[in-house]
């Protein structure tokens with residue numbers, strides 16, 4: 001079990017696909033019909049082999065890790081002689097734009113909620129904590145969306161700290177990829193789930209990162225288990241362009257879409273525009289602010305061609 005990266009060798013156990021797939025053990029090989037329907041709804045391109053080989057072992061690992069924390073909580077409560085407070089276990093998912101964070105998060109949400117020990121699994125994305133479009137414009141940050149300074153970090157940290165404290169009703173703002181803005185008339189309510197999954201570009205960032213500033217604490221201070229989804233930049237750029245082309249035929253055709261003016265572009269023009277957005281915003285953000293946080297994660301999922309997982313790295 002070796003990787004080509006010496007830092008990874010020192011910090012992580014590395015598994016190739018078949019080594020990882022063997023670790024599924026007692027998790028049933030087949031999914032029942034409602035589970036399958038749930039997963040197909042998430043992403044029609046998702047292969048079921050990927051679910052059995054990669055995500056079922058991951059679901060088993062997370063079930064064991066969450067269980068260990070729950071047991072520790074019982075010991076602590078007995079020691080303190082108090083009624084157990086209901087605090088969610090928090091899992092974060094970081095990685096580049098277009099690497100598949102939200103797809104991974106939704107698969108894990110569906111699989112983790114099948115375990116009787118933690119049936120309620122909620123999912124939030126940090127996109128909702130981007131400053132509203134008007135505020136981004138006011139601050140001159142329209143070309144820096146996704147960079148640390150484009151998020152209302154105070155609001156995000158307040159949110160995660162309220163969830164972690166076990167508050168009964170915590171509101172999370174919602175982002176629309178259509179209006180390219182925070183929604184003003186809707187929000188998501190988080191009501192003491194067993195597990196909260198939080199996904200975003202920035203969930204592993206901390207005070208060591210100069211662009212983040214030195215305010216404390218950080219999302220990562222509240223996270224119990226962190227995952228980084230990793231892929232080579234040339235693949236990420238391709239996935240970004242592919243998704244942009246898909247949006248052009250779908251979401252952009254909505255008149256309310258911020259990118260409606262892109263909906264009639266020819267293939268080549270659309271590809272050029274998407275490649276430019278990648279090269280000027282998402283690529284530099286990856287190199288400056290996202291990739292440097294990778295080796296803080298408890299688990300790294302490395303994807304190759306076609307989103308197929310090539311290697312899994314687990315902190316020793």
Ligand SMILES: Nc1ncnc2c1ncn2[C@@H]1O[C@H](COP(=O)(O)OP(=O)(O)OP(=O)(O)O)[C@@H](O)[C@H]1O
Pocket residue numbers: 043045046047050095096097098099100101102103104201239242243306307
């Ligand atoms: N496991 C997968 N198999 C096939 N396609 C996938 C998989 N995961 C993601 N994709 C595709 O890759 C693209 C990006 O996925 P997704 O929206 O989940 O990424 P993201 O990291 O959440 O992006 P963003 O940060 O921009 O919100 C989408 O077009 C999605 O359909």
Ligand SMILES: CC(C)(CO)[C@@H](O)C(=O)NCCC(=O)O
Pocket residue numbers: 097127145146147201277281282
């Ligand atoms: C909303 C974010 C920042 C993160 O998902 C990203 O999708 C984004 O909008 N980036 C800015 C450049 C672009 O439109 O891709």
